[in-house]
Amino acid sequence: VLEQAEFQPARLLEILRAVQAEFRHIPESAIALIAAGLQIPRTQIIAVAEFYSFLHLTPQGRYDLLISDSITDRMLGNQQVLDALAARLQVEVGGVRGDGLVSLNRTSCTGMCDQGPAGLVNGYPLPRLIPAKIAAVAELIEKQVPLADWPAEMFQVDEPIYRADLLLKQPFSNGEALQTAFARGLAETLAEVDLSHLRGRGGAGFKTALKWRTCSQQTATPRYVICNADEGEPGTFKDRMLLDLYADQVFEGMTVCAAIIGSSHGLVYLRAEYLFLRDKLLAVLQARREQGLLGKAILGREGFDFDIEIRMGAGAYICGEASAQIESLEGKPGIPRTKPPNSVVCGYQRKPTVVDNVETFFAATHIAIQGGQWFADIGTPQSTGTKLLSISGDCRRPGIYEYPFGTTVRQILQDCGADEVMGVQVGGPSGTFISNRELDRVVAFEDLSTAGSFMVFNRTRNLFAIAQNFIDFFAHESCGFCTPCRVGTALLRNQLAKIADGHGAAEDLEQLSALCEVVKNNSHCGLGESAANPILTTLLSYPELYLQQLKAKEFAPGFDLDATLAAARRLAQRDDAAAHLNQVEN
Ligand code: SF4
Numbered sequence: 001v002l003e004q005a006e007f008q009p010a011r012l013l014e015i016l017r018a019v020q021a022e023f024r025h026i027p028e029s030a031i032a033l034i035a036a037g038l039q040i041p042r043t044q045i046i047a048v049a050e051f052y053s054f055l056h057l058t059p060q061g062r063y064d065l066l067i068s069d070s071i072t073d074r075m076l077g078n079q080q081v082l083d084a085l086a087a088r089l090q091v092e093v094g095g096v097r098g099d100g101l102v103s104l105n106r107t108s109c110t111g112m113c114d115q116g117p118a119g120l121v122n123g124y125p126l127p128r129l130i131p132a133k134i135a136a137v138a139e140l141i142e143k144q145v146p147l148a149d150w151p152a153e154m155f156q157v158d159e160p161i162y163r164a165d166l167l168l169k170q171p172f173s174n175g176e177a178l179q180t181a182f183a184r185g186l187a188e189t190l191a192e193v194d195l196s197h198l199r200g201r202g203g204a205g206f207k208t209a210l211k212w213r214t215c216s217q218q219t220a221t222p223r224y225v226i227c228n229a230d231e232g233e234p235g236t237f238k239d240r241m242l243l244d245l246y247a248d249q250v251f252e253g254m255t256v257c258a259a260i261i262g263s264s265h266g267l268v269y270l271r272a273e274y275l276f277l278r279d280k281l282l283a284v285l286q287a288r289r290e291q292g293l294l295g296k297a298i299l300g301r302e303g304f305d306f307d308i309e310i311r312m313g314a315g316a317y318i319c320g321e322a323s324a325q326i327e328s329l330e331g332k333p334g335i336p337r338t339k340p341p342n343s344v345v346c347g348y349q350r351k352p353t354v355v356d357n358v359e360t361f362f363a364a365t366h367i368a369i370q371g372g373q374w375f376a377d378i379g380t381p382q383s384t385g386t387k388l389l390s391i392s393g394d395c396r397r398p399g400i401y402e403y404p405f406g407t408t409v410r411q412i413l414q415d416c417g418a419d420e421v422m423g424v425q426v427g428g429p430s431g432t433f434i435s436n437r438e439l440d441r442v443v444a445f446e447d448l449s450t451a452g453s454f455m456v457f458n459r460t461r462n463l464f465a466i467a468q469n470f471i472d473f474f475a476h477e478s479c480g481f482c483t484p485c486r487v488g489t490a491l492l493r494n495q496l497a498k499i500a501d502g503h504g505a506a507e508d509l510e511q512l513s514a515l516c517e518v519v520k521n522n523s524h525c526g527l528g529e530s531a532a533n534p535i536l537t538t539l540l541s542y543p544e545l546y547l548q549q550l551k552a553k554e555f556a557p558g559f560d561l562d563a564t565l566a567a568a569r570r571l572a573q574r575d576d577a578a579a580h581l582n583q584v585e586n
Pocket residue numbers: 318335336477478479480481482483485486523524525526527528529
């Protein structure tokens with residue numbers, strides 16, 4: 001395994017993935033070999049292995065089953081899936097069967113919220129886990145049938161596009177954007193991207209042309225182009241569809257960007273849950289090389305060399321954040337960097353780097369062909385063009401929808417077949433929950449900003465279960481770097497559970513709100529800054545539901561600091577009166 005992988009510290013994640021694929025975990029002997037070969041401390045390797053939820057230091061089953069625990073999968077019965085698999089395969093949830101054949105666990109969203117309840121087996125997708133399919137999966141595992149021999153339809157991920165608009169309808173032939181850009185001139189093409197007012201589709205909405213121009217003006221070389229294909233926000237799956245069906249157009253957007261900023265090296269950071277797309281994407285890249293659209297002297301243009309490689313993530317939501325993604329690409333834990341400097345100045349390998357979302361590159365391809373005004377004519381002045389939405393939850397037609405920015409939530413709900421709506425979570429857990437009294441609000445950067453997640457909840461749903469699921473997600477995905485987020489998300493989870501369980505008094509709600517502000521205002525990166533959103537926005541939409549939930553007349557602390565310090569007393573072998581909190585207060 002070690003001989004096959006390109007053996008550099010920056011490729012540590014890939015090396016560990018390859019080792020794990022062979023041994024079902026990363027054995028101590030491999031850690032020692034890698035440490036010696038890369039000349040890095042073994043603790044550095046362990047830190048990386050421990051950071052990513054898809055890497056393991058202890059053996060997993062030969063069939064490793066992970067069931068999505070996103071809120072929409074819960075609504076579709078993921079617990080029944082877990083129970084059925086656990087019973088049929090005689091394995092505990094969170095455990096490995098005694099004979100090592102199978103392991104079973106929950107995971108964060110698998111990117112298949114439109115076809116849940118979904119899961120993964122050894123990283124490959126298992127959408128629509130209906131009872132008959134669960135039985136078939138269990139039987140194949142018990143018979144130890146290699147994955148390669150499982151029926152292909154088991155792994156079939158559909159790409160239901162219910163509404164195509166400006167971009168998805170646009171005809172395209174390979175090389176068209178590059179040829180148009182070269183004919184027009186690269187500076188002029190950048191001016192067209194500027195004119196289009198294209199903003200990043202990953203959520204932050206940074207102006208694309210400004211990012212490309214700033215990167216191109218840096219004196220440091222080489223420069224890099226990174227396509228962020230790590231859409232880990234629960235409820236988002238539109239990048240999956242783009243990479244599955246429109247990969248050429250995404251790669252062409254990256255190549256246009258490379259020509260403009262002067263880059264020869266592109267990387268696609270593909271989320272681990274989309275492993276099933278990797279071979280397909282590699283084939284598309286190879287075909288593009290054969291067509292002269294990647295590699296040396298692209299389209300015969302001497303001096304323009306550019307190629308793209310695919311790098312896999314390993315199950316860390318935070319790696320969707322650009323600087324954390326760059327850390328991950330460099331073989332480190334995905335901890336967001338302190339900014340400034342931004343990635344366009346000091347990114348991958350500390351060199352100028354453009355990091356853009358899959359959908360941004362896809363849009364840029366068509367802007368390069370059609371021009372900026374064509375794009376700017378659609379949408380709103382602050383949010384030009386269209387937005388791809390991944391719609392899931394309580395609706396009859398979950399799937400992909402493309403809308404001009406400025407479309408109302410009411411219209412979208414009507415199109416996807418949603419009735420009796422209680423609310424919609426726009427933008428995933430980090431986004432905004434809106435009530436059914438706000439359906440005339442619009443999808444746009446100036447109102448409801450979203451990377452693409454649009455989850456619908458009907459009146460039968462429990463608002464607290466939704467908020468709790470989102471807070472659990474953040475508490476699980478916090479990278480642990482800064483205290484307000486690491487500790488704060490855990491406290492939010494506990495406080496919300498206390499209220500949801502009927503032990504909350506009025507003071508608990510005050511404490512909850514205060515804690516939300518602490519987490520929001522003191523965290524290091526966007527994850528922490530938005531982690532309290534599920535509470536803040538549901539509290540704003542449905543304050544009466546929170547008030548109704550306050551069942552306790554008197555406040556009782558939900559956190560016993562003195563009891564928590566008991567472990568420290570044991571370790572210090574000191575349990576006298578002065579080592580207790582009440583003694584300190586006296
Ligand atoms: Fe990590 Fe959370 Fe701090 Fe971001 S806010 S750096 S995710 S601990």
